[in-house]
Amino acid sequence: MxxxxxxxxxxxxxxxxxxxxxxxxxxxxxxxxxxxxxxxxxxxxxxxxxxxxxxxxxxxxxxxxxxxxxxxxxxxxxxxxxxxxxxxxxxxxxxxxxxxxxxxxxxxxxxxxxxxxxxxxxxxxxxxxxxxxxxxxxxxxxxxxxxxxxxxxxxxxxxxxxxxxxxxxxxxxxxxxxxxxxxxxxxxxxxxxxxxxxxxxxxxxxxxxxxxxxxxxxxxxxxxxxxxGVGNCHIYVDKEADLNKSLSILVNAKTDRPAVCNAVETLLVHKEWLEQNHQQLKETLDENGIIPHGDATLQQYWPDTALATEEEWANEYLSKHIAIKTVDDVMDAIDHIETYGTKHSESIVTENKDTAETFLKLVDAAAVYHNASTRFTDGGALGFGAEIGISTQKxxxxxxxxxxxxxxxxxxxxxxxxxx
Amino acid sequence: MxxxxxxxxxxxxxxxxxxxxxxxxxxxxxxxxxxxxxxxxxxxxxxxxxxxxxxxxxxxxxxxxxxxxxxxxxxxxxxxxxxxxxxxxxxxxxxxxxxxxxxxxxxxxxxxxxxxxxxxxxxxxxxxxxxxxxxxxxxxxxxxxxxxxxxxxxxxxxxxxxxxxxxxxxxxxxxxxxxxxxxxxxxxxxxxxxxxxxxxxxxxxxxxxxxxxxxxxxxxxxxxxxxxGVGNCHIYVDKEADLNKSLSILVNAKTDRPAVCNAVETLLVHKEWLEQNHQQLKETLDENGIIPHGDATLQQYWPDTALATEEEWANEYLSKHIAIKTVDDVMDAIDHIETYGTKHSESIVTENKDTAETFLKLVDAAAVYHNASTRFTDGGALGFGAEIGISTQKxxxxxxxxxxxxxxxxxxxxxxxxxx
Incomplete structure (x- = not known):
């Protein structure tokens, strides 16, 4: 024809x-x-x-x-x-x-x-x-x-x-x-x-x-x-984050279904939390087959880790790879999300309610989370019944x-x- | 620069x-x-x-x-x-x-x-x-x-x-x-x-x-x-339309503010209603300085009336001109609106509730009216307060x-x- x-x-x-x-x-x-x-x-x-x-x-x-x-x-x-x-x-x-x-x-x-x-x-x-x-x-x-x-x-x-x-x-x-x-x-x-x-x-x-x-x-x-939507989702682990919650949320959001849009792609971690918990974090990643790509700070703790490229910060892996960036505070985390995020799902782990409030207010995304996995951004999980898709527009x-x-x-x- | x-x-x-x-x-x-x-x-x-x-x-x-x-x-x-x-x-x-x-x-x-x-x-x-x-x-x-x-x-x-x-x-x-x-x-x-x-x-x-x-x-x-929105709005005067309501709604929708988007641009009139009421309709138009452009049927009653062109059916006059088309029934009116309307405001004048219901259901527009002027499609008139515009999208x-x-x-x- x-x-x-x-x-x-x-x-x-x-x-x-x-x-x-x-x-x-x-x-x-x-x-x-x-x-x-x-x-x-x-x-x-x-x-x-x-x-x-x-x-x-x-x-x-x-x-x-x-x-x-x-x-x-x-x-x-x-x-x-x-x-x-x-x-x-x-x-x-x-x-x-x-x-x-x-x-x-x-x-x-x-x-x-x-x-x-x-x-x-x-x-x-x-x-x-x-x-x-x-x-x-x-x-x-x-x-x-x-x-x-x-x-x-x-x-x-x-x-x-x-x-x-x-x-x-x-x-x-x-x-x-x-x-x-x-x-x-x-x-x-x-x-x-x-x-x-x-x-x-x-x-x-x-x-x-x-x-x-x-x-x-x-x-x-x-x-x-x-x-x-494309979901380049982040989890920010704050200075005052609970260790167990942080690790279980991270593992769930990365490994439950790595190829879906509400899976996490970048971990933003407070420098002080990292200093205290880098060993447990590394063990957890290794146990769960998660492959980190880090920044210069992270390399000081884990010298064998590859540096994440600009492209990696901006894109989804859709696999068990994860980019990890150390940040100074919640505002630093919010800035990173604003630069690289796709306005899908963003989570903060912290025991400090004010810090959580700042994150929930200032992050511009369809779903913002406090102490929970990004995997809940889903029509079925939220109780909406079947969904036609997940909108990342406003x-x-x-x-x-x-x-x-x-x-x-x-x-x-x-x-x-x-x-x- | x-x-x-x-x-x-x-x-x-x-x-x-x-x-x-x-x-x-x-x-x-x-x-x-x-x-x-x-x-x-x-x-x-x-x-x-x-x-x-x-x-x-x-x-x-x-x-x-x-x-x-x-x-x-x-x-x-x-x-x-x-x-x-x-x-x-x-x-x-x-x-x-x-x-x-x-x-x-x-x-x-x-x-x-x-x-x-x-x-x-x-x-x-x-x-x-x-x-x-x-x-x-x-x-x-x-x-x-x-x-x-x-x-x-x-x-x-x-x-x-x-x-x-x-x-x-x-x-x-x-x-x-x-x-x-x-x-x-x-x-x-x-x-x-x-x-x-x-x-x-x-x-x-x-x-x-x-x-x-x-x-x-x-x-x-x-x-x-x-x-x-552009508002190419219609009023359909049905066979069972009340004469006074028809004329006052028409005059209001055409002359209150002819240049705005919720003003009427085309009158669709049932052939039987026209047969009975063409004289009163003509008098009302003349009294109010409304200039009709008709179809062949209308010309039989008013030989001096210009024929509306294809372009006129499709566009707003934004003045005291109006296009008038005779239709066989409500479905004929709905078809015309579907072809030429801009999904803004559409009105039916009739005393028959079933006919009104058919029109209100089947006409695809932001606002559909039964026995009222199209001029109410306005944030102020509807009680919304100030408006940023009138959306004709869905x-x-x-x-x-x-x-x-x-x-x-x-x-x-x-x-x-x-x-x-």
């Missing part, structure tokens, strides 16, 4: 989504939940077809020599597909975020004003390898009354295509239009870029993936973006985004002839 | 704003309110200096041959400057939107989570002729704990410069840093464009002005934008934006060693 024909096709898909969104916006909660359950059932019934399609992606991936971690994210098993289905059922259990009256008041002239939550309309989801996003994002979009245009990574295209076909097929037997789910069946980069500027048909773009993908969307899109939604982030508001004004 | 030097300067200003924002974020409500009152007092005391600077802009404007309406927006009088000062005092009376606990819960493991409102940080305000924006936006920014970088239109540069100098001077005698207010003292377009991409220093851009300015910002900015804020739109949230997590 020529680029011109493809351009027309993708626009046509977005227009179909927009039309479907209008019908979906007046569907009842019951209708949406029934659709989610039907989709879940269909995925389970057609399990072998899904796994076959996934096999094809895995074969292609092997040919291309993708690394093991990537292949693992791509690979589906019976258990994983059942997780997808159960995820949809869990979304059905969540409260409907739309048609909620946030405020209701009457002006002196008798005009009644209601601030109501309504769906955003059409969500453009741009993501990389993980096929679970195809199902999770669709479920969240549908429950919040939004149509969705999915553009997944090319490495998972066979899996994604089959997942979408099945979910659309499932909708045929419900009152929700199948056109609610649109799948951009293309591995062309241009296809993605077309979505960036379809302001008329797409209400929001949500990129999920690496920093390069997210930056491309933020820089090129004229459609509003919900930026999900507008619209910040931190873990559950269903309410997929809504906007509308003022519904009812009168009997009021004029101004 | 070379472009290169200027670039460095503007970035330096943005960095100063960012620093000031950090101090401002921990100021008390009392400190901020005192600063607002001091600023108000200074503006009143230095009234003659402000008017002199304004004279200079007016002289330049006359030389350039600006039209009367533009000159009127530019012109300050003693009364207008007093309005600026009183506007600041009113903002001081408003509730502080920051440091509000929106939710507070404790996880099973004892970790306490608080969702708190916090300032956005640094607001970049890009606007056209009206010098009142300089003062209004600064007041709202300061009260919500944000620093502000102001880039006003070149036609008002002398007025704006003096207003900013005085407000900064006023801050010298308060606890709020003068650097909170930054003024881009340049008439260079490139100066504006530099602000578009200063993601590190500026948290949000708010353009206020014509469609061209707003589009330029939306298309070029990588800094998140709060889009304020993310973050929709409709009139008061102080809460200038805040974001932060999760403040307090524990005693919790790990996951």
């Amino acid at each position: 020529s680029i011109l024909e493809e351009r027309i096709d993708i626009e046509a898909q977005a227009i179909k989504a927009k039309k479907a969104a209008k019908n979906l916006s007046i569907a009842t909660t019951r209708e949406k939940d029934d659709a989610l359950h039907t989709m879940a059932k269909t995925l389970e019934e057609r399990l072998s077809t899904i796994l076959e399609a996934n096999e094809e992606d895995l074969r292609n991936g092997e040919e291309k020599g993708y690394e093991a971690a990537f292949m693992d994210r791509l690979k589906l098993t019976e258990a994983r597909v059942r997780d997808f289905a159960n995820g949809l059922r869990e979304v059905a259990e969540l409260e409907d975020p739309t048609d909620v009256t946030k405020s209701d008041w009457t002006l002196e002239n008798g005009l009644n004003a209601k601030e109501m939550t309504v769906p955003l309309g059409v969500i453009g989801m741009i993501y990389e390898a993980r096929p679970n996003v195809t199902v999770d994002a669709t479920g969240l979009a549908l429950k919040s009354g939004n149509a969705i245009v999915l553009k997944g990574g090319s490495s998972a295209i066979n899996t994604n295509r089959v997942l979408v076909e099945m979910m659309r097929e499932a909708l045929q037997s419900t009152t929700i239009p199948a056109e609610t789910i649109q799948f951009i069946d293309s591995t062309d980069r241009e296809a993605t870029q077309q979505l960036f500027t379809m302001k008329e048909h797409i209400d929001v773009l949500i990129p999920r993936g690496g920093g390069a993908l997210i930056n491309a969307v933020v820089e090129q899109a004229t459609v509003p973006v919900l930026e999900t 507008l619209h939604a910040r931190g873990p985004m559950g269903l309410p982030a997929l809504t906007t508001i509308k003022y519904v004004m009812t009168g009997d002839g009021q004029i101004r | 070379s472009i290169l030097e200027e670039r460095i300067d503007i970035e330096a200003q943005a960095i100063k704003a960012k620093k000031a924002a950090k101090n401002l974020s921990i100021a008390t409500t009392r400190e901020k309110d005192d600063a607002l009152h001091t600023m108000a007092k200074t503006l009143e005391e230095r009234l003659s200096t402000i008017l002199e600077a304004n004279e200079e802009d007016l002289r330049n404007g006359e030389e350039k041959g600006y039209e009367a309406a533009f000159m009127d927006r530019l012109k300050l009088t003693e009364a207008r400057v007093r309005d600026f000062a009183n506007g600041l005092r009113e903002v001081a009376e408003l509730e502080d939107p920051t440091d509000v606990t929106k939710s507070d819960w404790t996880l099973e493991n004892g970790l306490n989570a608080k969702e708190m409102t916090v300032p956005l940080g640094v607001i970049g305000m890009i606007y056209e002729a009206r010098p009142n924006v300089t003062v209004d936006a600064t007041g709202l920014a300061l009260k919500s704990g944000n620093a502000i970088v102001l880039k006003g239109g070149s036609s008002a540069i002398n007025t704006n410069r003096v207003l900013v100098e005085m407000m900064r001077e006023a801050l010298q005698s308060t606890t709020i840093p003068a650097e909170t207010i930054q003024f881009i003292d340049s008439t260079d377009r490139e100066a504006t464009q530099q602000l578009f991409t200063m993601k590190e220093h500026i948290d949000v851009l708010i353009p206020r002005g014509g469609g061209a300015l707003i589009n330029a910002v939306v298309e070029q900015a990588t800094v998140p934008v709060l889009e304020t 993310l973050h804020a929709r409709g009139p934006m008061g102080l809460p739109a200038l805040t974001t949230i932060k999760y403040v997590m307090t524990g005693d060693g919790q790990i996951r």
Whole structure:
């Protein structure tokens, strides 16, 4: 197909989504939940077809020599597909975020004003390898009354295509239009870029993936973006930090799941605390297979430690490596976070409440912690239910985004002839 | 000054704003309110200096041959400057939107989570002729704990410069840093464009002005934008509309202030209602100096009426002209609004509640009205206090934006060693 024909096709898909969104916006909660359950059932019934399609992606991936971690994210098993289905059922259990009256008041002239939550309309989801996003994002979009245009990574295209076909097929037997789910069946980069500027048909773009993908969307899109996040997270161990709390929080935040965005990447440590506790710290790191990269001060205690580069302070390791910097006090720690942080999750360990207060107030991030692991910045952990991503931007939604982030508001004004 | 030097300067200003924002974020409500009152007092005391600077802009404007309406927006009088000062005092009376606990819960493991409102940080305000924006936006920014970088239109540069100098001077005698207010003292377009991409220093851009300015910002900015609005608003007069309500709502929405964004621009009228009431409608339009542009059906009743062009359906007149289209029913009206509307304010006049419900549900706009004028989409009219603009976007804020739109949230997590 020529680029011109493809351009027309993708626009046509977005227009179909927009039309479907209008019908979906007046569907009842019951209708949406029934659709989610039907989709879940269909995925389970057609399990072998899904796994076959996934096999094809895995074969292609092997040919291309993708690394093991990537292949693992791509690979589906019976258990994983059942997780997808159960995820949809869990979304059905969540409260409907739309048609909620946030405020209701009457002006002196008798005009009644209601601030109501309504769906955003059409969500453009741009993501990389993980096929679970195809199902999770669709479920969240549908429950919040939004149509969705999915553009997944090319490495998972066979899996994604089959997942979408099945979910659309499932909708045929419900009152929700199948056109609610649109799948951009293309591995062309241009296809993605077309979505960036379809302001008329797409209400929001949500990129999920690496920093390069997210930056491309933020820089090129004229459609509003919900930026999900890179997490270059820090733990600051203060002069007055408890030793045991410091070490257990550090180990948890670094090793529980090193590759996720709420894992810690840099330890900022007060010079006096380090002087007292460098031995225990080193032992703990070694025991847990954590590899430190330090600064000049740290090298005085641990001469074999590599120096962290400027690039390391600024980026995520997403592995069991950690950068360690000695700081003079809490303000020094805050300055470092301001320079290198990504406004995701930042933690202080201290027994001094005033110092903690200073940190919690002055650090600009979605989540700030006192004496706790950064790993709690997560929709599930916070009790929000499933999340569409973790926002590191400040507008619209910040931190873990559950269903309410997929809504906007509308003022519904009812009168009997009021004029101004 | 070379472009290169200027670039460095503007970035330096943005960095100063960012620093000031950090101090401002921990100021008390009392400190901020005192600063607002001091600023108000200074503006009143230095009234003659402000008017002199304004004279200079007016002289330049006359030389350039600006039209009367533009000159009127530019012109300050003693009364207008007093309005600026009183506007600041009113903002001081408003509730502080920051440091509000929106939710507070404790996880099973004892970790306490608080969702708190916090300032956005640094607001970049890009606007056209009206010098009142300089003062209004600064007041709202300061009260919500944000620093502000102001880039006003070149036609008002002398007025704006003096207003900013005085407000900064006023801050010298308060606890709020003068650097909170930054003024881009340049008439260079490139100066504006530099602000578009200063993601590190500026948290949000708010353009206020014509469609061209707003589009330029939306298309070029990588800094998140709060889009304020063009209002191509419609009134749909249904088959079952009350005659008197229809006419008075129409006249109010068109003539009260024709140049504002919540004025009506197109009347959609049910063919049967028109058949019955075309004479009264024509008389009302004539009496009120409203000039209709119609469709073929309307021309059958009023042969002298010009046909509205495609461009007229799609754009604001911002004057006493109005486009009138006959429609078959409410769905036909909704389709027209979907094609040409700008998602600002849309009204239906009908005595049939079901028809009204269909309209209120299916029309996608910031404010939807039943039997009332579109003119109520306004922070003052709705009781929000001063507004920073009217958002026609769906993310973050929709409709009139008061102080809460200038805040974001932060999760403040307090524990005693919790790990996951």
